[in-house]
């Protein structure tokens with residue numbers, strides 16, 4: 111047997127089967143965590159030296175070797191050896207080639223606490239990057255909302271015209287959903303921010319390790335309480351995937367609206383050429399691929415979340431190799447969300463809203479029916495009776511007895527003041543309650559939203 115083949119060859123007579131290596135090796139994807147693995151090793155070596163398990167010279171030799179490995183990996187010239195089954199093995203193998211003291215690096219450490227630490231560090235950074243991109247999209251929504259001024263569009267329920275609202279109000283609605291994503295991402299980062307180092311394989315160590323020191327070196331906010339839990343816990347991955355999936359669902363809803371709005375039937379938005387595609391056969395086509403992909407990618411995110419939960423369910427404590435299946439879904443979810451955010455941001459930033467088309471669609475007198483009923487309520491009519499009175503006029507108008515405005519102007523209890531509510535924009539302007547879709551309320555909301563982005567950006571640092 112080749113002595114360099116694995117970290118665990120000492121107990122075995124034969125070499126691992128090719129198929130075992132093929133299914134079991136994770137270097138192909140976990141090499142992405144090389145910075146985290148190297149930082150973790152550096153912190154571990156520092157701690158080992160301060161508790162007397164390494165001399166200062168050994169620590170410095172290991173640290174210098176880790177610098178070399180980091181440079182080799184960063185510059186893409188790291189030479190992979192046949193036994194490099196995962197990032198931890200590869201780094202330790204190369205450090206030991208460069209410095210004999212590397213043979214002491216795994217003192218009091220297992221790949222079980224090591225991989226959990228690496229992935230927690232990776233998650234913390236990745237979710238921060240995603241958050242920055244979400245804030246970018248929120249800024250785009252804010253600026254498009256500010257540009258939209260007093261433009262109106264129909265608000266919908268059941269995708270049927272309901273009540274007109276400001277375009278700005280509609281855009282900000284998506285912005286507030288993203289503000290909740292920022293909260294969820296921050297919470298997921300907080301949960302990832304706990305160091306498992308010092309848990310060993312599952313039970314801690316008989317050596318005088320100092321988990322609090324490694325945690326502090328790596329900037330972790332907290333240290334594990336239970337060594338079994340420290341190596342078995344992947345809740346932080348599930349939390350991250352959940353936060354990313356809900357964000358993906360929000361992007362999907364925005365995508366779907368852009369698909370609908372850019373159809374010739376709606377015509378509310380024209381996509382910039384840079385963010386639209388053509389057809390290989392139909393020369394007239396301009397397709398909203400980016401929006402469709404934003405809609406579709408949520409499916410893949412949901413798959414990653416449910417896949418991970420299925421992997422975790424029923425796993426006995428503590429570590430099992432099943433846990434290696436945590437990384438690819440998380441990496442792909444982060445990549446997917448970042449790609450989608452960037453594309454949707456660009457698409458929204460460059461889209462041209464056809465505010466005339468929107469205003470036309472919003473100008474249907476029927477869209478003011480609720481406001482008309484409220485007009486009666488303000489004059490003492492119980493809402494149910496007001497609803498019925500307006501519904502009666504709507505029915506007569508739809509039956510061809512006259513325009514709604516004429517019927518309202520002539521009807522007992524209504525009159526010309528009530529009919530004036532049916533003028534385009536008149537009813538929306540009356541919606542002044544906090545958080546409402548009229549101009550005054552939206553102006554206040556826009557202020558709050560701008561403030562919220564600034565606070566969240568400051569929290570992110």
Ligand code: ARG
Nearest residue numbers: 136196221222225431433434
């Ligand atoms: N590549 C492994 C993973 O990602 C590292 C931990 C291996 N631990 C073990 N006991 N085989 O989970």
